[in-house]
Amino acid sequence: MNISELKELQKKIISIDKKYNKIALIGLIVILIIGIVTTILLSKYFMVAMFVLPSFLWPLMIFEVTIAIIKSKKISEDSKTFKKEYKRIFILNALEKEFTNVTYKPEKGFPEEFIENTHMMTTGDSYESNDYIEAKYKNVNFSQSDIHIREKHETTDSDGNKKTHWVTVFQGRWLVFDFNKEFKANVQVATHDFPSAQYYGGENFKKVKMEESAFNNIFSVYTQNEHEAFYILTPHFMEKLKKIKEELNISIMFCFIDNKLHIALNNYKDTFEPNVLKEINETEEQEKPLKDIRTITNLIDELRLDNDLFRKEV
Amino acid sequence: MPIIIIILLVLALIFVIWYISVSNKLNRAVVKIDESSSGIDVALTKRYDVLTKMIDVVKGYAKHEKETLFEIIKLREGMTMDEKKEANKSMSETLEKLNVLVENYPELKSNENYKTLQQSIADVEEHLQAARRLYNSNVSLFNQLLVTFPTSAIAKSKGMIKKDFFEAEETKKEDVKIDL
Incomplete structure (x- = not known):
């Protein structure tokens, strides 16, 4: 067509x-x-x-x-x-x-088990995912999907009638990037306003206070190993995370899992969805996805994920 | 039993429980400092290993320089914090000398093995900075406990004194920057 x-x-x-x-x-x-x-x-x-x-x-x-x-x-x-x-x-x-090496599957997304296996977020009672993208930018491999997680809540009124309603726990983008540092333990960094559904990968995770109070005022850090948290979160990197939070102005979670960086942007939006009833304007339509695409490139550029200074070991 | 004695016993019990909990808190802080101090040891050892490998590579290109580079590095088990600082300083100086030396040997600069070692030293230095920051963070929390009343009184009774920070060298206060 x-x-x-x-x-x-x-x-x-x-x-x-x-x-x-x-x-x-x-x-x-x-x-x-x-x-x-x-x-x-x-x-x-x-x-x-x-x-x-x-x-x-x-x-x-x-x-x-x-x-x-x-x-x-x-x-x-x-x-x-x-x-x-x-x-x-x-x-x-x-x-x-x-990007290069682009694979785009609008109707597919991250499987529920993928999110479950991160042990960083519950998948609730209803899980939907679409707009799967896999590509490469500045030699950094990444993938992303839109995710909508809801929980079923039941309430009983004074007459004993049960009512069911669905509460959105997370709706937004989940991005996974190759990370340029090798680490041995997983780390979770989430803004305080991030939905409370995350469960920090079980009992092995403990809260860490970084040395910068301005950072601690915005983010909570959980890790299996304190040294790894300090290794990943250098003062410079913490500044970048603060800047990203300030620019996007939404609740965010950064998870460092198995040498990958997962970023969950809870923007309550279904990215890349067109309005069927709004007439197409070719120039506008070509511009529209750029903002969402730039979110990906900005994250890679801002966090300098293309810098492979720390990748090799002897 | 007169009520006053019961009250005194309850107060004594509260005091004992409080003393034990504060004492445990201080002990835990000391353990955390010791743990993070061993993190510094590991990072220093790694740095020493990579630096030694770098010197080995340099040997082939600058034979007359090797003795000067070797004699300043001293690393052994059970070093005090001051000795660790000194060893770290020596290693930084050695690395600086190496970097200057490499400038005179363009073929060494393009040596693949040396390039990999340069990348590795950058990573090792990141680990050292992480260990230093974690150690200092734990020392800071401990020192805060030592100057906060009434915890300070218990710390004094246990003979605890303020711990020294593992200061960053001026050049290491920023993130590691190595031009490749």
Whole structure:
């Protein structure tokens, strides 16, 4: 599919959406008019008239919900195709311009076990992941996925009725980079406002206070070995982490696991998702993914992950 | 039993529990300092090993320089903190001499083995800095306990005194920078 075909597909989706929105609006007006007219006609019988208008609310609600379901069914397949093709055309292109060895799988993500095995974060009761990217920038291999983790919460009201609601624990990007230092124990550095669902890899992890109080005021550090925490978190590197936190202004977790750096950005966003109903503007669409792509390049540049000064051992 | 005696016994018990807990806290701080001090030993030994390997490589290129480089490095087990500082200083001086020497031997600069050793020394120095910072952080916490009343009183009764920091050399206060 090329851009003009994509635009055609979007026009089709928008026209279906408009058509059903019109039907919903006409239905709303007709049902309300019938309700009001009936109320007026029955106004002599005050007690009956009082209940006429409210009795029209149920059919109105059923009608609106039915229309919404039909609309979503009609456009769901086309929306899926649109998103898939949009990502192939705009996102993949933008990724290939910036990185080498690009693999982009919009519908795939990190498997749940992958996050579980980091022992840095719970995967909750519902786990979703998409937009898997694997690529290389300045000779640094990285991968990333969007992740949405939710927990099921049940509450019981005074009548003993149970209500279930879902609470988002983490929604954002999980990035994994090759790290330029070899370390023997894992380290977790998380901002104090990072969701409390992490569990620090079990009992072997203990809290470490770094020597800089400004850093300790923003981050909590947990590690299996204090020396490794001080080895990874040099004063210069701590400055960089503070700068990243300040620039992104979201809750972040940095995990150093098996010579890899995992970064969890809890931005409550589904990155790279297009708005199906907003008409495509080619120039704008080419610009849009750049901001999210620059987050990756900025992290590599800022943390100087391409510096392989410490990689070799004798 | 008169109530006053019971109160005194309870107060004495509270005091004993408090004394034991503070005493344990101080002992734990000392253990942590000892542990981190051994981290410095490990890092110094690693630095010494890599430096020795570097000197071995240099031998082939600058035979007349080797004795001067060797005689200043002294490392042995059970050194005091001052001796460790001195050994570290000697190693830094040796490394500086080596770097100056390498400038005169372009073929040595391009020697693959020497390049790898340079990368390795950078990593070893990072480990040394980490060990130093961890040690100093533990010493700082311990010294704070020693000047805070009433912990200071218990520390005094146990004959504990302030520990010395493992100071960074001026050139090492910044992150390691080695031009390759």
